[in-house]
Amino acid sequence: MTAGPDVPGHVEVTARALTSLARAVAAERLGAPVGRVRVGLGDASGALALDITGPITAGDDVVGRGTRIAAEVRDRVGELTGRRVGSAHIELTGLVRERESRTR
Amino acid sequence: MRNGPVERRIRRRSVHRSRSTAVTVSLTVLALVAAWVGTESVLRALGRGPLLADPQTVVDVALRPDATATTIAEVGAAALVVVGVVLVVLALGPGRRHRSAVEHHRGAVVVDTRIIATTAANAARTAAGVPEANASATARGRSTEVRVVPLSGVPVDEAAVREAVRDRLSSLDERFGRRVRVRVAEKGTLA
Numbered sequence: 001m002t003a004g005p006d007v008p009g010h011v012e013v014t015a016r017a018l019t020s021l022a023r024a025v026a027a028e029r030l031g032a033p034v035g036r037v038r039v040g041l042g043d044a045s046g047a048l049a050l051d052i053t054g055p056i057t058a059g060d061d062v063v064g065r066g067t068r069i070a071a072e073v074r075d076r077v078g079e080l081t082g083r084r085v086g087s088a089h090i091e092l093t094g095l096v097r098e099r100e101s102r103t104r
Numbered sequence: 105m106r107n108g109p110v111e112r113r114i115r116r117r118s119v120h121r122s123r124s125t126a127v128t129v130s131l132t133v134l135a136l137v138a139a140w141v142g143t144e145s146v147l148r149a150l151g152r153g154p155l156l157a158d159p160q161t162v163v164d165v166a167l168r169p170d171a172t173a174t175t176i177a178e179v180g181a182a183a184l185v186v187v188g189v190v191l192v193v194l195a196l197g198p199g200r201r202h203r204s205a206v207e208h209h210r211g212a213v214v215v216d217t218r219i220i221a222t223t224a225a226n227a228a229r230t231a232a233g234v235p236e237a238n239a240s241a242t243a244r245g246r247s248t249e250v251r252v253v254p255l256s257g258v259p260v261d262e263a264a265v266r267e268a269v270r271d272r273l274s275s276l277d278e279r280f281g282r283r284v285r286v287r288v289a290e291k292g293t294l295a
Contacts, residue, residue, distance in 0.1 A: 042256075084258070
């Protein structure tokens with residue numbers, strides 16, 4: 001990504017940085033520790049594609065929240081990186097209990 | 105562009121391939137055949153035996169209507185056809201090298217095609233904001249083709265890239281920027 005025509009040089013964001021960022025955002029929204037969330041980045045016809053795998057905080061309507069979180073993560077990652085994010089898939093692998101996360 | 109005869113000649117010689125090799129080879133072959141026919145004619149006129157072979161005998165043997173002679177004659181004819189076609193192509197084809205003459209107020213300036221391609225790729229890279237490895241270009245004669253692989257999620261403005269490439273190439277020589285094709289890959293890379 002270039003910084004603009006009037007600034008010499010350019011800024012490059014590595015794939016690792018993008019992945020870490022998406023991972024942090026996903027962990028924050030899911031309420032899960034970063035270590036238990038995995039994010040794969042891909043390309044969906046020119047747009048960024050997120051593939052999130054991780055647990056979600058316990059509560060009712062897990063599926064509904066998962067869907068909402070996918071949209072939130074997509075918007076937030078797009079906002080932070082300035083890139084068009086096409087899709088965000090969430091694969092829920094477990095539950096994080098409040099007590100469990102507190103004793104961490 | 106200075107149009108002195110020397111500059112024009114240098115430009116032409118730099119951009120086009122020399123035909124001297126083909127001319128040398130074919131003239132040597134022609135001279136050898138002519139010398140052979142001439143020698144044998146003189147020897148025959150003096151009533152002596154042939155030095156290598158009598159041309160008349162060679163033709164008679166070649167045209168003898170048996171299987172081997174016919175095959176040899178056919179193979180020879182085919183080889184001559186191929187040689188003839190190659191020579192005609194060499195003679196009539198433009199024989200361009202991978203270079204282009206450039207407008208300059210003094211002397212003859214010739215640019216390698218790879219330099220034009222690299223310049224185009226560089227301009228495209230800057231305009232599209234992609235890493236260096238994501239932009240490549242090929243130049244051929246006056247036309248240039250630029251290929252850009254976008255970063256995932258960062259759309260590439262094809263028209264802007266074309267404009268930038270055209271501008272940059274025009275600063276080299278205004279004729280290079282006329283035919284620019286930009287192709288943006290559908291699938292991007294992460295970084």
